[in-house]
Amino acid sequence: MLVMEKAVDSNSIGSRIKKLIEVLGLSQRKFAKELNISHATISEYIAGNIKPSPKVLRTIEEKFNVNPEWLREGKGEMFLPAIEEEEEIVVPLYPDVQVSAGFGVEPGEERKVYVKFSYEFARKFLKLTSPNGLELVPVIGNSMEPTIPSGVMAVIKLYEKEGVIYDGGIYIIRIDNELFIKRIIRDPLKNRLILKSDNPDYEPIVVEEEDLDRVKIIGRFITYIPPPI
Numbered sequence: 001m002l003v004m005e006k007a008v009d010s011n012s013i014g015s016r017i018k019k020l021i022e023v024l025g026l027s028q029r030k031f032a033k034e035l036n037i038s039h040a041t042i043s044e045y046i047a048g049n050i051k052p053s054p055k056v057l058r059t060i061e062e063k064f065n066v067n068p069e070w071l072r073e074g075k076g077e078m079f080l081p082a083i084e085e086e087e088e089i090v091v092p093l094y095p096d097v098q099v100s101a102g103f104g105v106e107p108g109e110e111r112k113v114y115v116k117f118s119y120e121f122a123r124k125f126l127k128l129t130s131p132n133g134l135e136l137v138p139v140i141g142n143s144m145e146p147t148i149p150s151g152v153m154a155v156i157k158l159y160e161k162e163g164v165i166y167d168g169g170i171y172i173i174r175i176d177n178e179l180f181i182k183r184i185i186r187d188p189l190k191n192r193l194i195l196k197s198d199n200p201d202y203e204p205i206v207v208e209e210e211d212l213d214r215v216k217i218i219g220r221f222i223t224y225i226p227p228p229i
Contacts, residue, residue, distance in 0.1 A: 011074055014046045035059055054166045089117040093136040099172050099179040126155060126223050133158040143197035144181055151227050156219035170221035176214050181221060
C-alpha cells in the first residue's frame with residue numbers, strides 16, 4: 001500500500017520552525033528538549049497537524065531570540081538584533097509609577113531615571129537578549145502571586161514595540177486612570193477582555209465590548225527583579 005506523505009506548507013509556522021531548527025544546527029529531538037516538549041510534538045508542528053500554543057511560541061522567541069513577526073507571520077528577519085557582550089543594557093525606570101497586582105492604582109508622576117545592567121546579568125538572570133522597548137515599573141499588591149510577588153520591579157516590553165497581544169500573557173493595562181498588571185484572556189464570542197489574576201482570591205475583571213475604548217495596553221510582562229535584601 002502506497003502512503004502519500006503530507007506536503008508541508010512552505011509559508012506555515014511549522015515550516016518556519018523547521019527552518020529555525022536547521023539554522024540553529026539542532027536536531028528536532030534536541031530542539032524539543034530545549035522547549036521541554038516531546039519530539040513527537042515538534043514533528044506535529046512541522047507537519048502542520050497541530051499549531052504551537054502562544055506559550056510555546058513565546059518560549060521559542062525568548063529562548064532563541066527569534067523575531068515574533070517572523071515566527072508567527074513570516075515577516076522580517078528570523079532573529080532580533082543581539083546585544084554584544086561588552087555592551088550594557090540601559091533601561092528606563094519609572095520609580096513613581098506603580099502598577100497594581102490588586103484592585104488598581106492611579107499612576108504617579110511619570111519621572112524617568114535609567115538603570116544599567118551588564119550583558120551577563122541581563123542574559124543569565126533576566127533571560128533578555130535585546131533592550132529594545134524594555135521598561136521597569138514597580139509592582140504593589142499580591143493578586144499576581146505566586147507568579148509576581150509584591151514589591152518587585154517588573155520588566156516589561158512596550159506594546160508599541162511588539163504590536164501583538166498574546167492571549168494568556170501578562171500585561172500592564174491602563175483602565176481610565178488606573179494601572180493593573182493582569183493576564184489578558186480574549187473572549188472573541190462576546191468581543192470582550194477578561195483580566196485575570198493568578199491569585200485565586202481575586203475575581204477577574206471583565207471589560208465588555210462597549211468599554212474597550214477605556215483600556216490601553218502598556219506592555220507585556222517579561223520577568224521581574226526582586227528588591228534588594
